Structure formats: structure tokens, C-alpha cells
Amino acid sequence: MSSAVKSLNSKELEELGNNCVEIEFNKGDIIFKQGALSSNIVYLKSGLAKIHIKGPYKEQIISITKATSYLGIPSTFNDKIDEYSATALEKTKVCFIDARVFKDFINRKGGFAYEIIIEMCKNKINAYKKCVNRAQKQVHGRIADSLLYFYKEIYNNKKFTLPLTRHEFAGLVDTSRESVCRILSQFNTDGIIKLNGNKITIVNEELLEKISKSG
DNA sequence: GCATTAACCACAG
DNA sequence: CTGTGGTTAATGC
Numbered sequence: 683m684s685s686a687v688k689s690l691n692s693k694e695l696e697e698l699g700n701n702c703v704e705i706e707f708n709k710g711d712i713i714f715k716q717g718a719l720s721s722n723i724v725y726l727k728s729g730l731a732k733i734h735i736k737g738p739y740k741e742q743i744i745s746i747t748k749a750t751s752y753l754g755i756p757s758t759f760n761d762k763i764d765e766y767s768a769t770a771l772e773k774t775k776v777c778f779i780d781a782r783v784f785k786d787f788i789n790r791k792g793g794f795a796y797e798i799i800i801e802m803c804k805n806k807i808n809a810y811k812k813c814v815n816r817a818q819k820q821v822h823g824r825i826a827d828s829l830l831y832f833y834k835e836i837y838n839n840k841k842f843t844l845p846l847t848r849h850e851f852a853g854l855v856d857t858s859r860e861s862v863c864r865i866l867s868q869f870n871t872d873g874i875i876k877l878n879g880n881k882i883t884i885v886n887e888e889l890l891e892k893i894s895k896s897g
Numbered sequence: 898g899c900a901t902t903a904a905c906c907a908c909a910g
Numbered sequence: 911c912t913g914t915g916g917t918t919a920a921t922g923c
Binding site for chain 3 (some may be wrong): 705847848859860863864867879
């Protein structure tokens with residue numbers, strides 16, 4: 683349950699439940715696709731998903747999002763067509779909520795709208811930060827950033843399995859597949875991380891932090 | 898000039 | 911799909 687939904691009373695919850703469908707996705711399943719028609723708010727109930735956009739040359743990963751969160755607010759309110767895609771990175775449960783009901787709640791319930799606005803602001807700030815980092819840090823820093831992000835924001839564990847291929851990881855930090863390979867194995871030989879296929883353990887957090895900050 | 902960074906290509910597991 | 915090595919273009923001392 684999102685903090686916005688918590689502000690609803692039981693009758694409103696019932697109304698939401700009647701206009702909501704829950705679906706389970708497996709790793710690699712597309713939750714919704716850029717260009718498709720959608721009139722749903724998409725809420726990630728459990729699991730992990732990536733948000734990505736097809737650019738003129740390649741697929742760019744915009745963000746990795748952990749439950750619980752909304753995946754589909756911005757595109758659905760402005761536009762009937764999804765501006766981006768979402769794909770499940772692991773077994774994932776998703777609720778599709780009728781946008782009309784959602785709009786109705788926003789109009790009627792200040793508390794509900796307030797929580798939604800907060801979530802959107804957070805997303806926006808993150809997007810701005812990501813934009814600056816991508817533009818000003820060099821590849822080592824961006825990769826260090828992402829590793830710390832997975833450790834702190836997603837898994838809360840220094841030991842985790844990358845849910846992405848090297849190619850996807852490259853799309854996330856805006857570099858080439860080869861650079862990802864090289865830098866990860868360099869971090870490995872330098873004793874900053876322990877690398878075993880997609881299994882990563884962060885060994886020297888301070889140094890990784892330093893690389894992330896200094897770019 | 899020379900060094901560094903990182904993309905592109907190619908080829909092998 | 912990954913890992914590496916060589917090459918190359920851009921940028922910065």
C-alpha cells in the first residue's frame with residue numbers, strides 16, 4: 683500500500699480495489715511499452731523494474747525502481763501514450779489502476795494528492811541529479827555511483843546480484859558495454875569489489891564512495 | 898608532442 | 911552474452 687493510498691477511507695479503498703487489476707510478471711517481461719496506449723496508473727507492488735526509453739541510437743535505462751512505487755504516473759496524466767517502457771527485472775507484482783478513479787481521488791482528496799505530489803517531486807529531483815552526474819562524471823564515477831545505488835537503495839546489502847546484463851548496465855550509466863566490463867574487472871583486481879559473474883560484493887566502500895564523488 | 902579517456906571493432910570463450 | 915586487446919579520436923597538460 684502506498685502512502686497515498688493510506689490516506690483513503692475504507693469506502694474509497696473498495697472503490698480503488700474495484701478498479702484495479704493485479705498481475706504478476708516474470709524477469710524480462712515487459713510491463714508496458716513506449717508508444718502503447720494506456721489509461722492506467724501502474725503501481726509496483728513488489729519486485730524490481732527498469733524504466734527505459736528508446737533513443738535515436740540505443741536503449742537508455744532511465745532508472746531502476748524497487749517496490750513499492752508508481753511506475754506510470756507522468757505519462758498517463760499528460761498523454762494517452764506511454765512515453766517510456768517498463769520491464770520487470772525479477773518476479774514482480776504490479777497493479778494497474780484505472781486513471782479515472784485515480785484522478786477522481788486527486789480531485790476529492792487533498793491528502794491523497796499531496797502524497798502523489800511528494801512522490802513525483804522525489805522522482806524529479808532524482809532525475810535532475812542523474813542528469814548532472816551523467817553529464818559531468820566520467821565512467822568510473824558513474825559506475826561507482828550505480829554500484830552504491832544498488833547496494834544502498836535497492837538491496838541494502840553489500841552483496842548482491844546485478845539484475846542487468848553488461849549491455850543493460852552500459853545503458854544505465856551511458857557508456858559502452860566494453861567499458862563496463864573493463865571497469866568492473868578493474869574494480870575487482872583493485873580489491874574495491876568482488877566480482878563473480880553478476881554477483882558483486884562491495885569490499886571497499888570508502889574508496890568506491892570516493893570514486894563516485896570525484897568522478 | 899605526450900598522456901589520458903573512452904568508444905568502436907574484432908575475435909574468442 | 912562477456913572479456914580482452916588493438917586502434918583511434920578527442921581533450922588536456
